[in-house]
Amino acid sequence: MTTDDRRPTTNDRPILLARRRLVVTALIMLCFLSGCTAISGPSTDQAPAGGGSISPEAVAQSFFDDLGSALADPKLADDQQRSVWVERLAGYFAPNERDDQRIALRAALDSFTAGRGKLEPNEDLKLDLKIERLEQVYQTNDHAMIHPVNAAIHVLITRTTSAGTQNLYEETVPLEKIIGNNGSIPVLRIGRSWYLTEG
Numbered sequence: 001m002t003t004d005d006r007r008p009t010t011n012d013r014p015i016l017l018a019r020r021r022l023v024v025t026a027l028i029m030l031c032f033l034s035g036c037t038a039i040s041g042p043s044t045d046q047a048p049a050g051g052g053s054i055s056p057e058a059v060a061q062s063f064f065d066d067l068g069s070a071l072a073d074p075k076l077a078d079d080q081q082r083s084v085w086v087e088r089l090a091g092y093f094a095p096n097e098r099d100d101q102r103i104a105l106r107a108a109l110d111s112f113t114a115g116r117g118k119l120e121p122n123e124d125l126k127l128d129l130k131i132e133r134l135e136q137v138y139q140t141n142d143h144a145m146i147h148p149v150n151a152a153i154h155v156l157i158t159r160t161t162s163a164g165t166q167n168l169y170e171e172t173v174p175l176e177k178i179i180g181n182n183g184s185i186p187v188l189r190i191g192r193s194w195y196l197t198e199g
Contacts, residue, residue, distance in 0.1 A: 051091045052193030056144035057134045059194045060185055063092040064131065064148070070109065071127050077117065082109045094188050094195040122161060123168065128154040129175075142189040151175035151183050 053059035070076065070085040086109060090101040116125050131148035138145050157169040176183035188197040 052190070052195045054192075054194070056136060056139065056146050056187040056189075056194045059092055059187060059196060060134055060146045060148075063089065063196055064129075066092075068129060071112065071129070076109065077113050082106070082113065085109060092196050094190060094197050097198055100198070119157070120159070123157060123159045126154075126156045126158075128156070130154070131175075137184055144187045144189075144194070145184050146187055147182065147184045148175060153178070 053062055066085075066088055070089065073081065073085065075081040076085070083106075086102055086105045089105050090098045093101045112127075119125055130150075130152060132150040133148075135147045135149050136144060137147050152172050152174050154172045155170065156167060158165050159168050174183070186197045187194050189195075
């Protein structure tokens, strides 16, 4: 694939397919955690540290907000910045699960960053992770299940040239197809706080 003004041709197909596989791999790694969606959130300088919350919906919403901010962070290619996001996101999980989640989150963010790094200088990869709302499926004592309604991940790879910006690859994937469990997320109460849990 070249970086001139031409449109993609059939010769570009193997490269585009390779990029599609790379994007799908990044998506799977990002979403095999407990679940994810993205809503624009504050920057790392403004937002409080991750952690449990007062309700199942609140901890899920906070996690999703921060995950969205992490994926949109222009400094995510910096190893130290990824470490900050890993710690913050892992903090939303139950304390006894955080070590495993740090490993998973680190691998996911590293994979996403590596995928972006394989694009041409005039190309961009965006993941737009959205939900309509959070809905509590059930709550029994210290366990709850949260369902992100109409959750989907929109993947877009674009190329910008002197002729403008064109879409090279675009796909919308329902969250439940990636993480299973109908896209629902288990939540656990410890003391007075709710945390995400592996289930």
